[in-house]
Amino acid sequence: xxxxxxxPLDPGELGPTLxxxxxxxxxxxVAENWPGRYDGEAELAAAVAAVNAAKGHGxxxxxxxxxxxxxxxxxxxxxxxxxxxxxxxxxTGIYTYDYLPINxxxxxxxxxxxxxxxxxxQGIQGTDxxxxxxxxxxxxxxxxxxxxxxxxxxARASLRTGKPIMAHSHPGSxxxxxxxxxxxxxxxxxxxxxxxxxxxxxxxxxxxxxLQTGAYVGLxxxxxxxxxxxxxxxxxVLALLxxxxxxxxHLSMDSCASIDWFNDATIEGxxxxxxxxxxxxxxxxxxxxxxxxxxxxTDEQERTxxxxxxxxxxxxxx
Ligand SMILES: [Zn+2]
Numbered sequence: 001x002x003x004x005x006x007x008p009l010d011p012g013e014l015g016p017t018l019x020x021x022x023x024x025x026x027x028x029x030v031a032e033n034w035p036g037r038y039d040g041e042a043e044l045a046a047a048v049a050a051v052n053a054a055k056g057h058g059x060x061x062x063x064x065x066x067x068x069x070x071x072x073x074x075x076x077x078x079x080x081x082x083x084x085x086x087x088x089x090x091x092t093g094i095y096t097y098d099y100l101p102i103n104x105x106x107x108x109x110x111x112x113x114x115x116x117x118x119x120x121x122q123g124i125q126g127t128d129x130x131x132x133x134x135x136x137x138x139x140x141x142x143x144x145x146x147x148x149x150x151x152x153x154x155a156r157a158s159l160r161t162g163k164p165i166m167a168h169s170h171p172g173s174x175x176x177x178x179x180x181x182x183x184x185x186x187x188x189x190x191x192x193x194x195x196x197x198x199x200x201x202x203x204x205x206x207x208x209x210x211l212q213t214g215a216y217v218g219l220x221x222x223x224x225x226x227x228x229x230x231x232x233x234x235x236x237v238l239a240l241l242x243x244x245x246x247x248x249x250h251l252s253m254d255s256c257a258s259i260d261w262f263n264d265a266t267i268e269g270x271x272x273x274x275x276x277x278x279x280x281x282x283x284x285x286x287x288x289x290x291x292x293x294x295x296x297x298t299d300e301q302e303r304t305x306x307x308x309x310x311x312x313x314x315x316x317x318x
Contacts, residue, residue: 002014002089002132002311002314002315002316003089003090003120003129003130003131003132004061004081004087004088004089004090004132005074005077005078005081005088005089005090005129006078006081006082006087006088008130009061009087011311011314011315012311013060013087014060014061014087014307014310014311014314015058015059015060015061015087015307016058016059016060016061016306016307017059017060017061017062017063017306017307017310017311018054018059018061018062018063018252018253018281018284018306019063019194019218019220019250019251019252019310019313020063020065020166020196020218020220020250020252020253020254021050021054021062021063021064021252021253021254021255021256021257021281022064022065022066022070022254022255022256022257022259023047023050023051023062023064023066023076023077023080023088023257024043024046024047024066024071024073024076024256024257024258024259025066025070025071025256025258025259025260025261026038026043026070026071026258026259026260027069027071027260028068028069028070028071028072030260031071031260037260038260042258043076043257043258044076044079044080044083046257046258047076047080047257047258048080048083048084049257050255050257050280050281051080051081051084051086051088051257051281052084052086053280053281053282054086054281054282054285055084055085055086056282057282057285057286058285059086059281059285060086060087061086061087061088061089061310062086062087062088062089062281063088063089063091063132063133063252063310063314064077064088064089064090064091065091065133065135065166065168065196066090066091066095067091067092067093067094067095067135067136068093068094068095068096069094069095069096070095071260072090072091072124072125073125074090074124074125074127074129075125075127077090077129078127078129089132089133089314090124090129090130090131090132091131091132091133091134091135091166092115092116092119092120092124092131092133092134092135092157093116093134093135093136093150093154094112094135094136094137094150095135095136095137095168096137096146096147096150097137097138097139097140097141097144097147098141098144098146098147099146100146100149100150104146104149105146109149109152109153109156110153110156112149112150112153113153113154113156113157113160116131116134116153116154116157117157117160117161119131120134120157120161120163121161131163132163132314133163133164133165133166133314134154134157134158134163134164134165134166135154135165135166135167135168136150136151136153136154136165136166136167136168137150137167137168137169138151138167138168138169138170138173138175138178138179139168139169139170139173139175140170140172140173141173142170142173142175142178143175143178143179143182148182151167151179151182151183152182152186154167154183155182155183155186155187155188156186158183158188158192159186159187159188161316162316162317163192163316164192164193164194164313164314164316164317165183165188165192165193165194166193166194166196166218167179167183167193167194167195167196168196168197169195169196169197169198169210170197170200171197171198171200171201171203171206171207172200172201174206176195176198176206176209176210176213176215177209177210177213179195180193180195180210180213180214180215184213189214189317190213190214190215191214191215191216191312191313192313192317193214193215193216194215194216194217194218194250194313195210195215195216195217195218196218196220196254197218197220197221197227197254198210198217198218198219199217199218199219199220199221199222199228199233199236199237200221200224200227200228201228201236202228202232202233202235202236204236204239204240204243207236207240208240208243208245211240211245211248215248216248216249216250216309216313217240217245217248217249217250218250218252219233219236219237219240219249219250219251219252220250220251220252220253220254221233221252221253221254222251222252222253222283222284222288223253223254223255223276223277223280223283224253224254224275224276225274225275225276225277226270226275226276230277230287230288233288234288234291234292234295237249237251237292237297238292238295238296238297241296241297241301242296246301246304246305247304247308247309248309249305249309250305250309250310250313251284251288251305251306252284253280253281253283253284255280255281255283257281289302
């Protein structure tokens with residue numbers, strides 16, 4: 001069974017899935033200390049609108065990899081799931097490019113893994129909603145000591161529970177192969193790992209290097225033009241399909257229904273510059289999939305990427 005915020009789900013019921021979308025993204029420390037700077041009702045409305053937009057295109061499940069430092073809140077996810085009828089899959093883990101609070105610096109990988117296993121076996125944030133997968137990240141600074149600790153903790157929690165891992169990566173720093181090296185060293189089966197954001201590069205050889213480890217790759221940031229424009233993302237996907245990798249590819253947008261990283265004026269500026277284009281949950285179905293089909297993607301390949309691959313990755317091992 002696959003855990004969702006609505007409860008355990010038969011893998012056959014997953015349906016068309018967006019594997020990387022955030023129903024809300026915010027810094028929990030800022031939100032906790034200055035709640036007045038957030039409009040909870042507007043955030044909820046934005047989340048419901050984003051999820052309904054995807055639902056309108058037949059999406060039945062959204063995998064939301066919001067972890068610690070992204071303001072993970074399973075009660076919020078549950079409200080969105082109930083208001084839309086779309087299944088939402090939650091995770092456990094830590095989203096950091098380096099910083100860890102002293103609380104985690106002074107503790108071991110195994111103690112960190114204990115916290116992750118709690119979310120998988122008992123439930124998240126005092127609820128009975130359970131995490132379906134583990135999340136960690138490496139970005140521009142590379143795999144630093146703290147980042148490595150989170151990766152090893154995810155690996156150990158994965159081995160204890162059979163749950164898969166999603167690892168945010170930074171192709172510009174070639175983090176993917178190093179991240180896989182750590183997971184494999186810890187004994188994780190590579191097919192249980194998805195290296196996210198591989199689609200931020202059009203270096204197909206690099207992506208193949210990640211694929212050769214046995215991992216899934218996330219081509220999952222459609223709409224974030226500042227990292228790679230849409231036409232280059234499409235060409236990369238088509239090249240990978242051509243080279244026979246359909247069974248290891250995931251398509252998504254990494255959209256955030258709301259995000260507190262920037263104020264409204266900055267977000268408007270980014271849109272105006274075209275740095276972030278059409279960053280909403282409809283983009284994939286309304287524009288990308290039709291373009292990929294014109295480029296030669298078959299209906300079967302689309303189904304493999306949006307339905308089968310998410311199911312096989314999310315189905316726990318053993
Ligand atoms: Zn993300």
